[in-house]
Amino acid sequence: MRVRPISPDRLVELLAERIAGLPEAGLPGAGQRWLRVAVDGAGPARPGALADALVEPLRLRGRPSFRVSAADFLRPASIRLEYGHHDADAFHDLWLDDGALLREVLDPLEPGGTGRVLPTLRDPVTDRSTRAAYHQLPPGGVLLLDGPLLLGRWLPLELTVHLALTPAALARRTPADQQWTLPAFARYEAETAPAEAADLTVRMDDPRHPALVERP
Numbered sequence: 210m211r212v213r214p215i216s217p218d219r220l221v222e223l224l225a226e227r228i229a230g231l232p233e234a235g236l237p238g239a240g241q242r243w244l245r246v247a248v249d250g251a252g253p254a255r256p257g258a259l260a261d262a263l264v265e266p267l268r269l270r271g272r273p274s275f276r277v278s279a280a281d282f283l284r285p286a287s288i289r290l291e292y293g294h295h296d297a298d299a300f301h302d303l304w305l306d307d308g309a310l311l312r313e314v315l316d317p318l319e320p321g322g323t324g325r326v327l328p329t330l331r332d333p334v335t336d337r338s339t340r341a342a343y344h345q346l347p348p349g350g351v352l353l354l355d356g357p358l359l360l361g362r363w364l365p366l367e368l369t370v371h372l373a374l375t376p377a378a379l380a381r382r383t384p385a386d387q388q389w390t391l392p393a394f395a396r397y398e399a400e401t402a403p404a405e406a407a408d409l410t411v412r413m414d415d416p417r418h419p420a421l422v423e424r425p
Contacts, residue, residue: 211423212412220411220419221259224370225266227409228351231367241349243318244272249359249403250372251394253382254413259372260355272351275344279356281329282310286336297392300358306330307362310354315365318352326352358393361401371407373422378414 215223231244246263250256257278267274282305283289289304313327324346329339346352360369374382376398380391397403404410410422 210425212420213423215411215419215421217262217417217419220421221262221266223421224259224409225263225270228263228267228368229270229272242320243322243324243346243348243350243352244367245315245318245352245365246354246368246370247359247364247366248353248355248370248372249357249407250355250413251357251374251379251383251390252387253379254372254374255416256355256357256372258416259370260353263351263353267351272349273347274351274353275326275328275346277314277326277328277352277354279305279310279354279359280333281331281339282306282314283331283333285331295389297390297396300390301393301396305356305358305362307364311364314352314354318346319365324348324350358397358401360403360406361397368409369407370409370411371403372411372413373404374412375414 228244228246248256248260260276264274264276284303284306289299291303292299309330313330317323317325325343326346327341328344329341331337332339354366360371376391376395379394380388383391404422412420412422
């Protein structure tokens with residue numbers, strides 16, 4: 210394994226090239242398949258910012274994209290907070306509504322699917338439906354999903370990128386009111402090994418100086 214420093218701008222370009230170069234498969238009545246890409250990482254690794262940065266480079270490569278955040282697909286508060294507001298195991302196991310994410314976002318982008326994607330499901334603050342309108346992703350389009358703890362859930366994805374933090378960096382950069390989530394990320398590392406499960410891993414201890422993990 211080799212760890213290579215890379216500038217943030219070059220990282221975005223490299224990922225855009227990798228995504229745009231993914232194999233395509235024919236769809237009935239269409240020329241290209243949709244692609245589903247996940248940027249996985251704890252909040253301090255800023256997975257949303259990286260996913261946002263990919264939109265324009267992909268457009269320039271002829272790949273229209275659409276952004277979805279896992280934070281908008283949480284289960285109702287009655288389920289995710291059943292064991293209290295600061296239960297790390299619940300955060301790991303119960304917060305993300307996997308079923309809704311599959312049903313409304315990922316499964317419609319299977320070959321032969323509708324291509325209709327729901328951008329948001331539930332407002333995590335009000336705990337109410339956002340009543341968002343569906344978005345039609347054109348054939349050849351890219352779904353860019355960001356969020357924590359996404360790997361190891363059997364989500365159908367064409368490419369996964371994990372933004373890794375050492376435990377010390379994660380603890381240092383996690384706000385005080387979110388320190389209770391740290392055991393969930395420790396469990397994620399132990400049980401899922403996201404750096405090995407992901408197609409690409411980037412070390413983000415300092416977002417200004419990322420480093421690409423290159424496997425043999």
